[in-house]
Amino acid sequence: MRSNKSDQSGGRSRSAVRQSLRGLVLLFAMVVGMVPWTGAAQAHGTIINPASRAYQCWKTWGNQHTNPAMQQQxxxxxxxxxxxxxxxxxxxxxxxxxxxxQYQARTPDGxxxxxxxxxxxTLNQPGAWKTTTVGSSFTVQMYDQASHGADYFRVYVxxxxxNPTTQRVGWGNLDLITTTGRYAPAQNISFNVSVSGRSGNHVLFVIWKASHMDQAYMWCSDINIA
Known part of the structure; x- marks a missing residue:
């Protein structure tokens, strides 16, 4: 009889454990379901043509960033x-x-x-950054993985x-050439700009004011105006 009672008690204990585990699993699932997924919110974008400095480095060397030839090339x-x-x-x-x-007030020269x-x-350092050859008028292309849209773009040159090989970019080095209107959420946004009156190597500086919240992005793209 003692052995039989022990078996029954053990069975009840195992059943209670299983019920407790099921309860924990259910609770965990509820908690996970309440946590917002932030993957898309953490993915944003950049100017891909003419390529921003970071994007150009990643696109050209991301798969071979340990290649010794990169140091010379x-x-x-x-x-x-x-x-x-x-x-x-x-x-x-x-x-x-x-x-x-307050972009200028809160972004120091250089x-x-x-x-x-x-x-x-390192993106601020002057030097022989790879350039994209453009004409006096060209199309700027932005890729936005999360499709935030834009309140506007401010474009400077x-x-x-x-001399981008010896100078850091400061506000006094720039001319504002256009401020766009709003853009609806999309992964690919493009707009036209004119840099007439200039030739040779320059830096295109773009500010993107995203639409989903007060987020500002700034990029430098190195261009050769032919």
Whole structure:
């Protein structure tokens, strides 16, 4: 009889454990269901043509960033990868929150290409960045993986005589050439710009004010105006 009672007690204990486990699994599922999925919100975008500095490095060297030839063929990207590979791996996340449109006041000279993010400071360094050849009028293309849309883009280009191989970009080096209107959410956005009156190597500087919240993105693209 004692053995039989023991078996019954053990059975009740196992049943209670199973019920407790089922309860925990259900609770966990409910908690997970209440947590918002943030994957899309963490993915953003950049100017892909003419390619921003980080995007150009990632596109050209992402699959071979340890290739020794990179040091001679693309020394600026080489330095950037050596300093912080995350600058290139996260080419679509160069953003700051809550600037309230105070871009110049809150972005010091010499830090425009990194959007004043210290982790991306190599993007501010002057040097022989690879350029995209453009005409006096061309189309700027942005890729936005999360389709945030835009309140506007502000597009600047460096003044004639600016030397991107020896100078960091400051506000005084730039001319505002256009401010666009709003764009509906889409992964691919493009707009036309004119840089007439300039020739040779320049930096195209673009600010993207995303529509989903007060997020500002800033990028430098190196161009050769032919």
């Amino acid at each position: 693309d020394p600026m990207c080489w330095r950037a990868f050596q300093a912080n590979p995350d600058t290139m791996w996260n080419w679509m996340s160069a953003l700051r929150d809550g600037l309230g449109g 830090q425009l290409c990194s959007n004043a993010l210290s982790r991306n400071d 460096t003044k004639q005589g600016f």
